[in-house]
Amino acid sequence: xxxxxxxxxxxxxxxxxxxxxxxxxxxxxxxxxxxxxxxxxxxxxxxxxxxxxxxxxxxxxxxxxxxxxxxxxxxxxxxxxxxxxxxxxxxxxxxxxxxxxxxxxxxxxxxxxxxxxxxxxxxxxxxxxxxxxxxxxxxxxxxxxxxxxxxxxxxxxxxxxxxxxxxxxxxxxxxxxxxxxxxxxxxxxxxxxxxxxxxxxxxxxxxxxxxxxxxxxxxxxxxxxxxxxxxxxxxxxxxxxxxxxxxxxxxxxxxx
Ligand SMILES: Nc1ncnc2c1ncn2[C@@H]1O[C@H](COP(=O)(O)OP(=O)(O)OP(=O)(O)O)[C@@H](O)[C@H]1O
Ligand SMILES: [Mg+2]
Numbered sequence: 377x378x379x380x381x382x383x384x385x386x387x388x389x390x391x392x393x394x395x396x397x398x399x400x401x402x403x404x405x406x407x408x409x410x411x412x413x414x415x416x417x418x419x420x421x422x423x424x425x426x427x428x429x430x431x432x433x434x435x436x437x438x439x440x441x442x443x444x445x446x447x448x449x450x451x452x453x454x455x456x457x458x459x460x461x462x463x464x465x466x467x468x469x470x471x472x473x474x475x476x477x478x479x480x481x482x483x484x485x486x487x488x489x490x491x492x493x494x495x496x497x498x499x500x501x502x503x504x505x506x507x508x509x510x511x512x513x514x515x516x517x518x519x520x521x522x523x524x525x526x527x528x529x530x531x532x533x534x535x536x537x538x539x540x541x542x543x544x545x546x547x548x549x550x551x552x553x554x555x556x557x558x559x560x561x562x563x564x565x566x567x568x569x570x571x572x573x574x575x576x577x578x579x580x581x582x583x584x585x586x587x588x589x590x591x592x593x594x595x596x597x598x599x600x601x602x603x604x605x606x607x608x609x610x611x612x613x614x615x616x617x618x619x620x621x622x623x624x625x626x627x628x629x630x631x632x
Pocket of ligand 2: 421422423464556
């Protein structure tokens with residue numbers, strides 16, 4: 377594991393109206409690690425994900441990915457750069473099938489089909505479609521999705537919908553995967569299966585930033601844990617140190 381931070385968030389501030397959602401938040405995510413972000417409801421975890429993925433523009437602070445400043449880039453540019461995410465409230469396309477939803481994630485990585493290629497060339501639309509379909513099937517396999525791939529996602533359980541969203545994010549071949557409460561609604565067996573999938577993703581050289589209320593899962597899985605409370609970072613470090621930090625126990629762990 378290299379020590380260079382893959383993601384470097386420095387002094388980020390976000391307010392909604394007069395409400396301070398993030399206050400001078402700094403966080404370094406080491407390449408090829410599993411880094412957990414925990415804290416009480418409303419602490420600002422999803423807001424920080426929205427900042428890192430470009431959905432929310434911070435009023436102050438800076439963002440660096442692979443030592444490149446990317447503050448102000450659009451979400452689609454950030455995806456191409458190598459940061460993909462799921463959503464706490466699952467956002468799959470209801471009119472597409474499961475596999476088509478994942479194929480959407482391949483879009484940023486597939487060769488562009490020029491008009492000439494489309495009409496004459498070997499790399500026509502069919503080939504691009506086949507490549508995307510193959511990659512999508514591989515990603516569904518990686519997240520151990522065993523359901524129907526041709527049906528719409530609304531027919532699947534919420535747990536399967538979460539798997540499909542992770543597969544869609546992985547389809548863009550991200551260096552950094554942001555997972556917002558991926559184990560929500562999972563039973564202990566499903567959560568431990570998900571832990572294995574997350575380890576497998578790290579084994580493929582990826583880095584995972586994980587927001588999760590399942591603290592048992594977090595403390596057994598994460599290399600590093602950062603704790604947010606009321607928009608501020610109150611602790612960051614290895615799980616053993618964070619678990620016994622008195623400020624963390626008072627603000628969060630005492631209540632979960
Ligand atoms: N678009 C918005 N407009 C106004 N307030 C918002 C908006 N998004 C989030 N907030 C507020 O900012 C605070 C942080 O919200 P956020 O969703 O980041 O918390 P969270 O840590 O992800 O919580 P949870 O664990 O419940 O998902 C909350 O008080 C929330 O109500
Ligand atoms: Mg949230």
